[in-house]
Amino acid sequence: MRILLTAINSKFIHSNLAVRYLRNFTKDMDYEPIVREFSINDREEKILEEIIKEKPGVVAFSVYIWNVEMVSRISNLIKSVDENIEILYGGPEVSFDSSKFLENNVGEYVIEGEGEKTYRDFVSFKLGLMKLAEVRGLHYKDKNTVYSNEKRPLMSMDEISFPYEDNEDLSNKIVYYEASRGCPFNCKYCLSSTSHGVRFLDINRVLKELKYFIDKEVRLVKFVDRTFNCNHKFSMAIWEFLINQNIKTQFHFEISADILKDEEIKLLAKAPEGRFQFEVGVQTTNDEILRNINRFVNFSDIKEKVEELMSIKNIKQHLDLIAGLPEEDYNSFVNSFNDVYKIKPEEIQLGFLKLLKGSSMREEAEKYGMKFSPYPPYEILRTDSISYDEIIKLKKVEEMVDKYYNSRKFNNIIAYFERKFKTPFDFYYSLGEFFDQKGYFNKNIGNVEYYKVFLDFNNEILKDDNSILIEILKFNYLIFNKKRGLPEFLRTGITKEEEKILKDNLRDKYSFKEYYLEKFSIDIETYVLYEEILKKDSYYLFNNSGEYISVKHS
Known part of the structure; x- marks a missing residue:
């Protein structure tokens, strides 16, 4: 029996944990599990062709908000080609209305919740070793009637199999890893709030498995x-182990900054630069709104710890905000944005x-007048406190922040404009409105155009002279782009x-095959270091590594 464990990831570089867990949890069983990964950017016809080519008896899909509609369409295509191929669904997008999903889609089976043990029993059923009705956690369809078996309790983490294989090529992938399941908090918007408590892998096993990624020289591992960091001793042990490794692999963690202990920050200060990335869910800086979503923390506590991490200058931080939270209006969110922006983390994400x-x-949507899309990803459209038009304004700001701020390629240009606006939000909002007026949101614009936008914005909206801005643009461009062929x-x-x-x-010191020479009408170093404009001719060499060297004109 061949079961095709199928993942349709949101990006090609992502890896899927779920299908690997299922394969390795059943490696000792007498059947043939095959793992195939695709992305939502692949053509559906090509995915179908690859699935049918494997000649599976069952196709098992890992279903999420980003791929559920595509999975439904591909499932219909599979049945059109060969109605004898059975379809099994699992994953968070089908775990809370499993029976209804099965009623409304082709296919025979849905796994609810944690999948490893239910899938193993399902394989036993297919091998004739169990009755279908005995497979806990499974919903199944028989003659268009859906039946739901007994629910399955959560499993021990000690039973989980390591999901990766010795011969896997992970060199071009973002690799995902799980050291614990569950969350100690109860945020209303998060699915982790539906189960209580946190389960951890044995720490010695975790360290051994992390060595697997290190030995394979994986580029990025995302926990x-x-x-x-909800378990102090657990997180400390892992961080200390990774700090002491001589490696290039980076590790990404979602943390709650406010519960970081001084001991942890002292340890993290020893980490090599770039070894760790932290994602911190701020969501809002309005403490009253935080209470509305069951986050019993003050922004001041989060800010204090984030700034401590900023001060050690070796950990990249990604701070999240969420627009549309219950009772948060437009002005409150704008304040949240400005509060977070002042911290100047490496990345800011405006989520919705x-x-x-x-x-x-x-369940509480009606209480707060929340209207949201009934289609994945079920995003907020408006609430009693924030209108649809205001949400659209924030989406424009989000695109500007993501393209310009988060890329880290326009920092010197952004610094030039920030002083011209009352708040950071005002700048990004004005730039977003300009983008919209020019129709840039509706078409692809090239890399060079992303720089030219600033000149047009400065000229048309601020009505300022471009002479200084051109020098700053030129400097920023030469750091991050090809040195030959400057735009006109x-x-x-x-x-x-x-x-x-x-x-x-x-010439005796530098090869001009490797270095590009350029003149500026301002003192670039003074501007980069102090954001001061000093009119003075300056000359710099640029290489392809983004380095620049000041040279004197005798």
Whole structure:
């Protein structure tokens, strides 16, 4: 018997934990499990072709909000090609209305909740070793009638199999890893709030498994633990182990900053730069709104710890905000944005509330006048406190922040504009409105155009002179882009005579196949260090690594 464990990931570089768990939890059984991974950017016809080519008896799909509609369509196509192929669904998107999902879709089976043991029993059923009605946690369809078996209790983490294989090529993948399941908190918008308590893997096993990723030289390992640092001793042991490794692998953790202990921060200060990335769910800086979603913490506590981490300068931090929370209006969210922006983390994510199936937030939607899309990802449209038009305004800001701030490629340009606006939000909102007016949200624009937008914005909206801005744009462009062939709108600089004199003086020390020479009408170093504009001719060499060297004109 061949079962095709099928993952349709949101990006090609992602890896899927679920299908690997199921395969390795049943490795000792007398059947043939096959893992195939695709992405939502693949053509459905091609995915269908690859599935049918495997000649499976059962196709098992891992279903999430980002792929459920695609999975439904592909399932219909599978049945059109061969109605004898059975379909099994599992995952968070089918775990809270399993019977209804099965009623409304083709296919025979749905696993509810944790899948490993239920899937193992399902395989036993297919091998004739169990009756279908005995498979706890399974919903099944027989002659268009859906039956629901007894629910399955949560399993011990000690029973979980390590999901990866020795021969797997993970070099071009973001690899996901799970050291614990569950969350100690009860945030209303999160599915983790539907189960209580946290279960941990044995710490010695975790360290052994992390060595697997290190030996394979995996680029990035993302822990999927909902609150990684909820167990002080557990997180300390893992961080200390990873700090002491001589490796290039990066590790990403979702943490609750407010519960970080001084001892943990002292340890983290020893981490090599870039070894760790932290994702911190701020959600809102309005403490009253935090209470509405069962987050009993003050923003001041979160800020204090985030700033302590910022001060040690070796950990990249990603701070999340959520728009559309109960009773948070537009102005409150704008204040939250400005509060978080002042911290200047490496990344800021403006998310929008998703009313997930099974979450208590969905159950309370009517209480707060919440209207949300009935289609995945079930995103908020409006509430009693924030209108649809205001949500759209925030979406424009989100795109500007993601493209310009989070890319870290426009920092010097952003600094130039920030002083021209009352608040950071005002700048991103104004830039987003300009993007919209120009129709840039509705078409793909090239890399060069993302720089030129600033000139047009400065000229048309702020009605300022572009001469200084051009110098800053040119500098930023040369750090992050090819040095040859500057765009026409940035060509202001060096004369052929100046270039010849400088190159003759520098040729013994620098190869001009590797370095590009450019002149600026402001002192670039003063601007980069202090954000001060000092009109003064300056000359710099740029290489392909983003490094720049100041040179003197004699």
